[in-house]
C-alpha cells in the first residue's frame with residue numbers, strides 16, 4: 563500500500579485544523595476528479611509503520627482537532643487494511659480527536675469492515691460532476707453523504723450530519 567501526501571495543517575477537509583493523509587490508488591475514475599495524481603496504485607510513497615508514527619506525531623499538537631484520510635481511495639481493498647490500522651492506532655492514542663474519511667464506496671458496502679469501527683465521520687459515494695455544487699459542505703456532489711458513523715452503527719441505519 564502507498565500514500566500520496568501528508569498535510570501537517572489542513573483547514574479544508576473536516577472541522578478545525580487537522581492532519582490529513584491522501585492514500586494512493588483509486589479505480590473509480592470519476593469525471594473531473596479533484597485528485598487524479600492519486601489514481602495509480604504504483605505512485606506515491608510506501609505506507610509503513612514509520613508513516614503511521616509520523617502521522618501520529620503530527621497529531622499530538624493541541625491545535626490539531628483530528629485526522630482526515632482521503633485519496634485516492636482509502637477504502638479500496640488494497641488500502642483498507644492500512645487505513646484501518648492507522649485509524650485504530652490513532653483512536654487508541656487520541657480518543658477525543660476525530661477521524662474523517664472520504665471514500666467513493668457506499669457505507670452499506672463498508673459497514674462490516676474493521677476500519678469503519680474507528681471512524682467518526684465517513685463522506686461516502688463517488689463524485690458526480692452533474693451533481694457538483696460548490697456550496698456543499700465537506701462533499702463535492704449532492705449524492706454524497708456526510709455520515710455520523712458511530713451513530714449509524716448504534717442505530718442500524720444511516721445517520722447523516724446536516725448543516
Ligand code: SF4
Pocket residue numbers: 588589590591592595596597598600633634635665666688689
Ligand atoms: S473516488 Fe475520489 S479519488 Fe477516486 S476518482 Fe472519484 S473523486 Fe477521484
